[in-house]
Amino acid sequence: MADVRDSPALPPEQPEAEVEDAFDRLVEEGEDRLSRPWLPLVSTGLLGGIDVGTGVLAYLVVLEQTGDHLLAGLAFSIGFVALLLARSELFTENFLVPVTAFVARRGTLRQLLRLWGVTLVLNLVGGWVVTWLVVQALPTIHPTAVEAGEHFGTMPLGLTSFCSAVLAGMVITLMTRMQHATESMGVKIVPAILFGALLAGPQLFHSVLDSLLMFAALHVGADFGYVDWLARLGWAALGNLVGGLVLVTAIRLLRVPHRVAQERRAVAEGR
Template sequence: MSDSTADPTEAPSRPEPEVEEAFDRLVSEGRDRLARPLLPLVSTGFLGGLDVGTGVLAYLLVLHATGSHLLAGLAFSIGFVALLLARSELFTEDFLVPVTAVVAREGSVVSLLRLWAVTLATNLLGGWVITWLIVGALPDLRATVVESGAHYATLPIGLESFCLAVLAGVVITLMTRMQHSTESTGVRIVPAILFGALLAGGQLFHSVLDSLLVFAAIHADAPFGYLDWLPRLGWAVLGNLVGGLLLVTAIRLLRVPHRVAEAQHEHS
């Protein structure tokens, strides 16, 4: 007589329902982002730069008053809360969500590259504008501004800065994943505060945040310029991509291989 009792160790394992629901939310939102017309995409990215700029303003004010990067980092999280509640967008937030949609064949690689390029460019443009306003409105912050921007504008391009950029990509993409695990806005604010503080307080190498600090310093007549910033932007973007795509997005997708296969089969 055969034993009809199934061995639980032989049954295919499936992730928790919450993980599958989060995957479906990522695909749905990613599809919408990838299909966004150019004008809304430009405005969303530009506003994202402005929103992060409010965090930079808080960071500089607290750093000037206390000299503490950790307290200033906590203040910077205002910018990430603004991003969340105002529904604007940051370049590095577009790793997990639209990439998941592309993997599920709900969007193309070309539309993903378009999203990345436009969002990064408009984030930087919005950030340039608001940092010009900050320096013009608060001249007493100039010394703090130049000191903060110099940390990134003169950071050597090498292993240390690359690791800082990879960590920044991990932090932001993990924050995005945590926010998409729930539909509660109140709960989503928690990782915005925690990971925003970790990013800025830990002085990680983030392509947009650190560009804004460099822009502010240049506006304040720092002894460096855009030619010093540009190669470091490229280095930060590369590290952010490695951290966000390889260490978070790709591994997270391995938790739902059956859902990825199902989605791909539906569009094959």
């Protein structure tokens, strides 16, 4: 039997190479997002709210017909498929990609805050318009819209809702990470469906999705107001940030500290 010590050295582990390739893709795309001109930035954020609004439409229709939140959550995933194929963006999709580029010093904090702020505001504007259209076009879903929106619009701002928001941020950012592990559009659709259902089915507290559900309820006379929505938007966004940045982005960057250092040196050297 041959001595294993005489065997040729094994190549680097494939998983680690794939992680580094994914990091390179994240930095490249993140740099593009951070440097995006104003008009494309505004249109992308607006379209993100409109596209995810199609998921809210599917969610409310299925919930009204079945009364089953899990089936409605699965139907909602069409919104994430639309986001992916139409190349629009949600606010919470910008935790992993541009932050990775920022950490690698391929963008500035000002650019990151601009991206977050504009995307969030325009997501909400687009979603407000779409949910108004939905409730005007489908009067039969009004009771369902009120019930779904009031679940979040009257939710206490405490540990339970904050943990739900943290989980929502974690789920969306993990979905983004999985989609950037491959260049195959067909494979990217799988996490869009699975994680879309995981977000909406158990009613996790997501700043944009649940704002759209609250908008739909407000359009048809819910028992809460826009001040209640604004407070919950801030609470959800904070929890989403913690889940996306701490539980997913930061820990995953610890897997490639050498690549982060290399990118920083390249920037310092003007490459």
